[in-house]
Amino acid sequence: MTVPTRLTLTTVNLDTPDPAALARFYARLLGWDIAVEEADDVILRAADGGVGLSFQRERAYVRPSWPAQPGRQQMMMHLEIGVQDLPAALEHALACGATLAAAQPQEDVRVCLDPDGHPFCLWLTD
Numbered sequence: 001m002t003v004p005t006r007l008t009l010t011t012v013n014l015d016t017p018d019p020a021a022l023a024r025f026y027a028r029l030l031g032w033d034i035a036v037e038e039a040d041d042v043i044l045r046a047a048d049g050g051v052g053l054s055f056q057r058e059r060a061y062v063r064p065s066w067p068a069q070p071g072r073q074q075m076m077m078h079l080e081i082g083v084q085d086l087p088a089a090l091e092h093a094l095a096c097g098a099t100l101a102a103a104q105p106q107e108d109v110r111v112c113l114d115p116d117g118h119p120f121c122l123w124l125t126d
Contacts, residue, residue, distance in 0.1 A: 009051055011043065012079070015058035016116050023055045025115050028096045030081075063117035067103050078118065082125035086110060089122045 016022040023042035027034055032053075036043040040057040064076070083089035090110045094100065101111040101119065109123045 011052045011054045012077075013054040013056050014116075014118055015061055016055050017058065017061045018116075019055040019057050022114065022116055023053075025097050026053055026055075029093060029098070061116070064119070066101055066111070066113065066117075066119045079120040081120055081122050083122050084125060086122060086124050093122060 014022065019040060019042040020037065023034055023037070023044055026032065027044055030044070030046075030053075032044045032047060034042060035045040035052070042055045043052055044054075045052045066078075081089075086108065090100070090112070093110075093112050097115050098112040098120075101113055104111055106123075109121050111119055111121055113119055
């Protein structure tokens, strides 16, 4: 299939009851700056110009469960964050306000939860 025009993924959106608070968490975690801040939408841009993160207010937000549990809100996606020093990255994430998930399925990955419960993985890069 031929794509008729260039398509560029620019931003990943996360639902949240408090866009400003969650954006500030990820700004601290990643060292990114807030590019746009409105009452219901806050956007972070990657320092290297890559894909950014957007945080959109969801008034009916339900915290996801991880790992998935029958009958409970399941995560719809998660972020993968490559790190070179897993213990230091985990310490930083926890200092920013993340929590370590109870279930840890891999030795070289640490699953964390952001303040709204979205899972993200810190994983060792080469």
